Amino acid sequence: MADVELRNITKSFDKDIGLEKVSLKINDGEFVVLLGPTGAGKTTTLRLIAGLEKPDSGEIWIDGRNVVNDSPAQRDVAMVFQQYSLYPHLTVRENLEFPLKSPILKTPVDVMKRKVNDVAEVLRISHKLDNKATELSGGEMQRVSMGRALVRNPRIYLMDEPLSSLDAKLRSELRIELKRIQAELGATILYVTHDQIEAMTMATQIGVLNNGRLEQFGPPREIYENPSSQYVATRLGSPRINTLPVSIFGGAPAGSALIGLRPEHIHIGSGQDCQVTRIEHLGDQIRLHLRLAGHNIITLTDTHTSIKVGDVIAIQPNNPIFFDANGSRVV
Amino acid sequence: MSFSVNEPSNRQKWGAGILVISYAIITLLPLLWIIATGFKSPADSISYPPKVLFEPSLEGYVNLFTTQTRASEETFEALGDPTTWYDEIVRKKGMVIVGPSRFSERFLNSVIIGFGSTFFAIVLGTAAAYAFSRFRVPLKDDLLFFILSTRMMPPIAVAIPIFLMFRQLGLSDTHAGMILLYTGVNLSLAVWLINGFIDEIPIEYEEAALIDGYTRFQAFYKVVLPQAATGIASTAIFCLIFAWNEYAFAVLLTSGNAQTAPPFIPTIIGVGGFDWPAMAAGATIFLLPVMVFTILLRKHLLSGITFGAVRK
Numbered sequence: 001m002a003d004v005e006l007r008n009i010t011k012s013f014d015k016d017i018g019l020e021k022v023s024l025k026i027n028d029g030e031f032v033v034l035l036g037p038t039g040a041g042k043t044t045t046l047r048l049i050a051g052l053e054k055p056d057s058g059e060i061w062i063d064g065r066n067v068v069n070d071s072p073a074q075r076d077v078a079m080v081f082q083q084y085s086l087y088p089h090l091t092v093r094e095n096l097e098f099p100l101k102s103p104i105l106k107t108p109v110d111v112m113k114r115k116v117n118d119v120a121e122v123l124r125i126s127h128k129l130d131n132k133a134t135e136l137s138g139g140e141m142q143r144v145s146m147g148r149a150l151v152r153n154p155r156i157y158l159m160d161e162p163l164s165s166l167d168a169k170l171r172s173e174l175r176i177e178l179k180r181i182q183a184e185l186g187a188t189i190l191y192v193t194h195d196q197i198e199a200m201t202m203a204t205q206i207g208v209l210n211n212g213r214l215e216q217f218g219p220p221r222e223i224y225e226n227p228s229s230q231y232v233a234t235r236l237g238s239p240r241i242n243t244l245p246v247s248i249f250g251g252a253p254a255g256s257a258l259i260g261l262r263p264e265h266i267h268i269g270s271g272q273d274c275q276v277t278r279i280e281h282l283g284d285q286i287r288l289h290l291r292l293a294g295h296n297i298i299t300l301t302d303t304h305t306s307i308k309v310g311d312v313i314a315i316q317p318n319n320p321i322f323f324d325a326n327g328s329r330v331v
Numbered sequence: 332m333s334f335s336v337n338e339p340s341n342r343q344k345w346g347a348g349i350l351v352i353s354y355a356i357i358t359l360l361p362l363l364w365i366i367a368t369g370f371k372s373p374a375d376s377i378s379y380p381p382k383v384l385f386e387p388s389l390e391g392y393v394n395l396f397t398t399q400t401r402a403s404e405e406t407f408e409a410l411g412d413p414t415t416w417y418d419e420i421v422r423k424k425g426m427v428i429v430g431p432s433r434f435s436e437r438f439l440n441s442v443i444i445g446f447g448s449t450f451f452a453i454v455l456g457t458a459a460a461y462a463f464s465r466f467r468v469p470l471k472d473d474l475l476f477f478i479l480s481t482r483m484m485p486p487i488a489v490a491i492p493i494f495l496m497f498r499q500l501g502l503s504d505t506h507a508g509m510i511l512l513y514t515g516v517n518l519s520l521a522v523w524l525i526n527g528f529i530d531e532i533p534i535e536y537e538e539a540a541l542i543d544g545y546t547r548f549q550a551f552y553k554v555v556l557p558q559a560a561t562g563i564a565s566t567a568i569f570c571l572i573f574a575w576n577e578y579a580f581a582v583l584l585t586s587g588n589a590q591t592a593p594p595f596i597p598t599i600i601g602v603g604g605f606d607w608p609a610m611a612a613g614a615t616i617f618l619l620p621v622m623v624f625t626i627l628l629r630k631h632l633l634s635g636i637t638f639g640a641v642r643k
Contacts, residue, residue, distance in 0.1 A: 050542050052538050073542075073544045078543075081538075081539060085535060087540075102543055102544030148539075
């Protein structure tokens with residue numbers, strides 16, 4: 001395992017910007033999650049580190065060495081692809097052995113056997129080892145492709161939405177499993193997702209990408225509580241943060257145009273009157289959809305509430321975040 | 332009556348079955364006739380009405396593989412009794428075997444030229460197709476079209492220039508010349524077909540192999556090739572069939588040294604008219620390699636000609 005650092009990486013595809021001046025440092029043993037929508041440059045970042053793409057400018061340092069001109073094999077990284085990652089003409093065992101058999105590693109047979117069995121155990125695919133890769137279910141395939149990365153001991157694991165094709169139950173199980181493996185091995189992982197729950201639960205650091213720019217980089221709590229922009233604030237939290245013109249509540253700092261209210265940052269009982277338009281019972285929480293001066297707001301309330309659709313309730317901000325007209329944070 | 336989208340009705344099944352069987356009979360009948368003629372005596376082979384039932388004879392095969400000459404009574408006496416079964420067949424006609432015929436030689440030429448040109452067409456075609464499929468080749472579409480355009484006229488249309496070129500270069504009637512020619516003609520087909528097959532293989536597999544510590548060539552060899560094998564095998568069959576059956580260039584460019592079987596078989600002239608059983612025997616033997624090759628690869632051929640749409 002090793003430190004990985006991107007310095008001022010820019011990469012464009014034909015005329016589209018892939019990444020723009022992205023700098024990012026992943027310390028040894030960290031679990032960094034890159035969060036962003038499709039096209040934000042998450043996968044491009046992984047491919048650049050893996051050596052599948054060459055940056056237009058900037059440097060990539062792995063373990064104290066600029067690797068921009070190294071081949072993927074020389075960089076000694078492992079990558080889990082979102083799909084298509086199992087070799088269909090090989091069995092599960094052969095798939096797992098494939099990286100170990102590479103001319104760079106040339107693992108002895110007994111070591112290889114032990115490693116493959118260990119990983120198969122962890123990912124619960126031992127009983128499928130001699131099946132053809134194409135005979136597996138989607139979840140099993142994805143576990144095998146994670147296994148193909150985990151059999152190695154690379155400098156960094158790169159994971160491109162490895163859980164996105166799994167069902168919810170398996171996803172939450174593997175999330176915990178992955179976190180455990182990471183802690184156990186002390187592995188350095190760069191993980192790409194658009195799923196904020198994955199980001200919040202697994203990451204030691206989160207990087208939020210927007211249109212090829214790194215908007216904010218920091219621990220999950222900081223990203224959630226102290227977002228640097230409106231964009232970052234909307235990426236995390238479910239239901240999403242409510243953004244309203246500052247004029248509705250008043251009391252905003254100079255230069256701010258928008259007030260951001262997380263659903264849990266709305267105090268019910270006093271303040272502005274608004275109408276309840278819809279109530280969603282989720283079991284552990286109740287979501288209130290409110291209408292205030294032509295704006296929709298979502299907030300939460302406890303499960304024993306007596307509020308009904310059509311009621312008029314008073315709300316006021318509690319711990320709001322302010323943004324200027326461009327969406328930048330105003331403190 | 333129930334209706335199902337993917338299960339044909341009984342009547343449809345019967346209809347399809349009858350259609351397939353009648354087509355099979357129509358295409359197989361000439362083939363069976365050739366095989367049967369090979370085992371007829373020369374008299375039976377030209378009898379009218381044609382004989383369906385006949386006494387099998389190996390005379391055609393003996394004539395095909397041997398050169399014979401008419402011999403006098405004294406020669407027969409000097410030779411004594413026939414020592415082998417084929418001697419006996421020949422003696423009955425009042426002939427003696429003076430040596431092997433050129434058929435085996437011509438057949439071997441066909442094997443060398445047919446399989447040789449198929450090998451080169453496949454190796455070069457796969458390399459070119461991989462490059463077209465995976466690398467950013469300048470003017471890629473134009474190049475591919477140019478390669479295809481070599482197929483837009485019948486190859487024989489350029490027979491005279493090729494004849495002259497071959498004569499100038501000393502390639503006339505050589506194995507190398509014929510292999511070169513057939514490889515050239517087959518290459519466009521090979522590049523196009525294999526390009527399609529490689530395009531079907533997601534590039535992610537190779538990327539995964541690169542990251543797993545392999546070089547590009549190793550990734551090609553270990554990941555792409557096994558998956559393209561089906562398509563490559565079916566392309567090889569097409570190439571072999573063309574090179575094997577090619578007649579016009581073979582007549583034009585070869586005479587002695589590198590002559591293949593197709594121009595040779597019709598020249599088998601027996602005593603007093605065409606020796607049909609010998610020709611049929613030659614044709615039968617000539618059919619065998621392609622038949623065996625195709626049967627061995629038929630599974631690949633079937634999934635191959637559906638252009639990789641089969642498995643993912």
